[in-house]
Amino acid sequence: MTAPPQLRAGPGPGDAGTAAAVIRTEALTKRYTSEVTALDGLTVAFAPGITGLVGANGAGKSTLIKILLGLLPPTSGRAVVLGHDVTASGERIRTLTGYMPEHDCLPPDVTGTEFATHLGRMSGLPATAAKERAAESLRHVGLYEERYRQVGTYSTGMKQRVKLAQALVGDPRLLLLDEPTIGLDPAGRSSMLDLISRIGTEFGISIVVSSHLLGEIEQICDQLVVIDGGKLLRSDTITSFTQVSQVLLIEVDEGTAALTAELAARGLQPRRSGRGLLVQIDGEQTHDTVRDAVADLGLPLNRLQQQRRRVEELFRDNGDEEERGDG
Amino acid sequence: MTADNGAAAGLAPAAGAGVIHDLGYQHYDGPRLGRAAIIRALYWHSLRSAFGIGRGAKAKIVPFLAFGLMCLPAIANAVAVATSPEHTRIVDYDTYTYALRTLVMLIFVAAQAPEMVSRDLRSHVLPLYYSRPLRRLDYPLAKYAAFTAACLLLLEIPLIILYLGTIVSVGGGSAVWDQTKALIPGLGVAALWAVLLAAIGLLLASFTGRRAYATGIIAIYFFLTWILARILVNVASHGAQPPPGPVPGPGHALVAASFPLGARLPGLISPFTVIDGVRQWLGGTNPGPIPNPGSAGVAYGLMFVLLLAVSLGGLAARYRKVGAS
Numbered sequence: 110m111t112a113p114p115q116l117r118a119g120p121g122p123g124d125a126g127t128a129a130a131v132i133r134t135e136a137l138t139k140r141y142t143s144e145v146t147a148l149d150g151l152t153v154a155f156a157p158g159i160t161g162l163v164g165a166n167g168a169g170k171s172t173l174i175k176i177l178l179g180l181l182p183p184t185s186g187r188a189v190v191l192g193h194d195v196t197a198s199g200e201r202i203r204t205l206t207g208y209m210p211e212h213d214c215l216p217p218d219v220t221g222t223e224f225a226t227h228l229g230r231m232s233g234l235p236a237t238a239a240k241e242r243a244a245e246s247l248r249h250v251g252l253y254e255e256r257y258r259q260v261g262t263y264s265t266g267m268k269q270r271v272k273l274a275q276a277l278v279g280d281p282r283l284l285l286l287d288e289p290t291i292g293l294d295p296a297g298r299s300s301m302l303d304l305i306s307r308i309g310t311e312f313g314i315s316i317v318v319s320s321h322l323l324g325e326i327e328q329i330c331d332q333l334v335v336i337d338g339g340k341l342l343r344s345d346t347i348t349s350f351t352q353v354s355q356v357l358l359i360e361v362d363e364g365t366a367a368l369t370a371e372l373a374a375r376g377l378q379p380r381r382s383g384r385g386l387l388v389q390i391d392g393e394q395t396h397d398t399v400r401d402a403v404a405d406l407g408l409p410l411n412r413l414q415q416q417r418r419r420v421e422e423l424f425r426d427n428g429d430e431e432e433r434g435d436g
Numbered sequence: 437m438t439a440d441n442g443a444a445a446g447l448a449p450a451a452g453a454g455v456i457h458d459l460g461y462q463h464y465d466g467p468r469l470g471r472a473a474i475i476r477a478l479y480w481h482s483l484r485s486a487f488g489i490g491r492g493a494k495a496k497i498v499p500f501l502a503f504g505l506m507c508l509p510a511i512a513n514a515v516a517v518a519t520s521p522e523h524t525r526i527v528d529y530d531t532y533t534y535a536l537r538t539l540v541m542l543i544f545v546a547a548q549a550p551e552m553v554s555r556d557l558r559s560h561v562l563p564l565y566y567s568r569p570l571r572r573l574d575y576p577l578a579k580y581a582a583f584t585a586a587c588l589l590l591l592e593i594p595l596i597i598l599y600l601g602t603i604v605s606v607g608g609g610s611a612v613w614d615q616t617k618a619l620i621p622g623l624g625v626a627a628l629w630a631v632l633l634a635a636i637g638l639l640l641a642s643f644t645g646r647r648a649y650a651t652g653i654i655a656i657y658f659f660l661t662w663i664l665a666r667i668l669v670n671v672a673s674h675g676a677q678p679p680p681g682p683v684p685g686p687g688h689a690l691v692a693a694s695f696p697l698g699a700r701l702p703g704l705i706s707p708f709t710v711i712d713g714v715r716q717w718l719g720g721t722n723p724g725p726i727p728n729p730g731s732a733g734v735a736y737g738l739m740f741v742l743l744l745a746v747s748l749g750g751l752a753a754r755y756r757k758v759g760a761s
Contacts, residue, residue, distance in 0.1 A: 208567035
C-alpha cells in the first residue's frame with residue numbers, strides 16, 4: 110500500500126490519491142434559489158478513516174451530507190460515494206451508509222431496542238437479524254443496560270448514542286454523523302468522541318463527522334475537510350492541519366498598537382483579536398520573539414496564551430490562500 | 437467465582453475477577469432485503485400500530501373499543517337469528533347499521549390516522565427512513581396500505597361474523613348460498629369505505645405532528661360534512677315528498693322547486709354519504725342515509741374518485757415536501 114494520499118484543495122479529479130477515496134465530489138454545486146447557494150463548486154475527496162467535516166453553521170455541511178445520501182439532487186457537478194454515483198444509485202449508497210442526523214429524531218414512547226430493531230428492518234435486515242444487530246449496536250454504544258427503557262426517558266447523551274446505534278444497526282461501510290456532539294456536556298462530548306474514534310479504528314467503518322467546532326473533532330480525525338459558504342477552504346491530513354492552527358494570544362494593558370508594529374518588524378504577522386493580538390506559532394522561537402518584543406517595549410503583559418485558532422479564523426486565513434490557489 | 441462455576445458454565449476459568457466478554461465488532465454478512473421487503477416490513481409495523489399492538493395498553497383502548505362496537509350488530513344478529521323461529525337476518529351486509537358504522541369509523545380514523553403519520557412527523561423520525569434504501573413515496577405508500585388494511589379489518593371482520601352468525605342457524609345449502617351472494621357486495625362496499633376513509637384520514641393527519649390537532653381536524657371534517665349532508669337531505673326530502681300532514685316551514689317553496697336534485701345532491705358533501713351514493717348507484721337497494729341518487733349516481737362515482745385522487749395526490753405531495761426539507 111502507498112502512503113495515505115495527501116489531499117489538497119484545488120483541481121485534481123483523477124489524480125492517484127483520489128482512487129481509494131470513500132467519497133469524491135467534483136465541482137459539486139447546490140443552489141436552492143438563485144440567491145441561496147449551499148454548495149459552490151466543491152471538489153474534494155474523503156479518504157478511508159475518520160474525516161472531520163468542519164464549517165460554520167450554514168457552511169453547507171448538512172446539504173453536502175444530504176447530497177451524499179442521494180436525498181437531494183445536486184444542481185451541477187457530481188459526487189461518488191463508495192464507488193456509486195449519488196444521482197444514479199442513491200438506494201445502493203443508503204444500503205451501505207448509516208446516517209445520524211443533527212436534530213432530534215427519536216420517538217419518545219418506544220424502547221431503545223424497538224427503535225433500533227425497527228430501523229434495522231428499514232435498512233433491509235430480516236427480522237431476526239435486525240433484533241440481533243439492534244442488541245449488538247446498542248451494546249457497542251453503551252446502552253445495553255438501558256435498552257428496554259423508553260427513549261423518552263433517556264438523557265441527552267443517551268439519546269445521541271441511540272441515534273448513533275440506529276446508524277450502526279445496518280452494519281454500514283460508511284457513517285455520516287451530523288454534529289454528533291451537539292448539546293452534550295464536556296463529559297458526554299468526550300465519551301461520544303471516544304465512541305466514534307473506536308468505531309472508526311476498531312470496527313473498520315469509515316466515518317464522516319461534521320462539526321462547527323474544529324477543536325472538538327480534530328483529536329479523533331485522520332483528515333479534515335473545511336468548507337465555508339459552500340466552498341472548500343482546505344482539505345488535509347490532521348497533522349498538517351494542527352501545525353497551522355496553533356496561535357499565541359497576547360494581551361497587553363496598553364500599547365497594543367506599538368506592539369503590533371514591533372511584532373511585524375520582527376517578522377510575525379500579528380492580527381487584532383478582541384482586546385489582544387494573535388500570532389501564528391512557528392515553533393519555539395515564536396514565544397521568545399513575543400517575549401522579547403514585549404520586554405523591549407516595556408509593556409505590561411496581561412496574558413500570553415497558546416491556543417487553537419477558532420474555526421472562523423481558519424476560514425479567513427485559508428480563504429486568502431484559496432483565492433490565490435483557485436486563481 | 438470459582439473455577440468450578442466457570443467450568444460448569446462452559447467458560448475458561450478466570451483469574452479471580454469477573455470476565456469482560458468483549459466480543460468485538462461483528463460485521464453482518466447475512467442477507468440484505470430489497471426495497472419491496474422493506475416496504476412490506478413498514479406495512480406490517482404500521483398495521484400493528486393501527487391497533488396499538490406493540491405499544492402500551494393505552495394505545496389499544498380506542499381501536500379495540502371501536503372493533504367491539506362494530507361487532508355488536510353482528511353478535512346481536514347471531515342471537516336473533518338463532519332464537520327467532522324464522523331465522524331471518526336482522527342486519528344488512530351492505531349498509532350494516534350505517535349510523536353506528538359511520539360513528540365507529542369516524543372515531544377510529546380520527547384517533548388512529550394520527551397514530552400512523554403524525555407521530556413520525558412529531559418526532560422528526562422521517563430523515564431516518566429517507567436515509568435508508570427507500571424512495572420518497574414508499575413511506576406514504578406503506579402507511580396508506582397499512583391503514584386501508586386496518587380499516588378493512590375493522591369493517592369486514594364484523595361482516596364475516598354477521599355471515600357466520602347467520603349461516604349456522606339457517607338451514608340448507610341454498611340458504612347459505614343466498615347469504616354468500618348477499619355478503620359479497622357487502623364486502624365490496626366495506627372496501628369502498630376503507631379505501632376512501634384511510635386516504636382522507638392520512639392526508640389530514642399528515643398536515644400536523646400534533647396528534648390532538650390531527651384528531652380534531654379529522655373529526656371535525658367528517659362530523660360537520662356528515663351533519664350538513666344529513667340536514668340538507670332531510671330538509672330537501674321533507675319539502676319534496678308531499679307528505680300527509682303539516683307543511684314544512686320557511687324555504688319550503690324554494691326546496692320543493694328543486695326537488696329532483698335537491699334531495700339527491702347534498703350527499704356529495706360528506707365522504708360517508710358519497711360512499712353510500714356509490715353503493716346505491718352500483719345497485720344497492722337497502723335504504724341508506726341518503727335517497728337513491730338515481731340519475732345523479734354517476735356524480736357520486738366521480739366524487740368518490742375525485743376525493744380519493746385528491747387525498748392520495750395530496751399525501752404524495754406532502755411527503756415529497758417533507759422529505760426534501
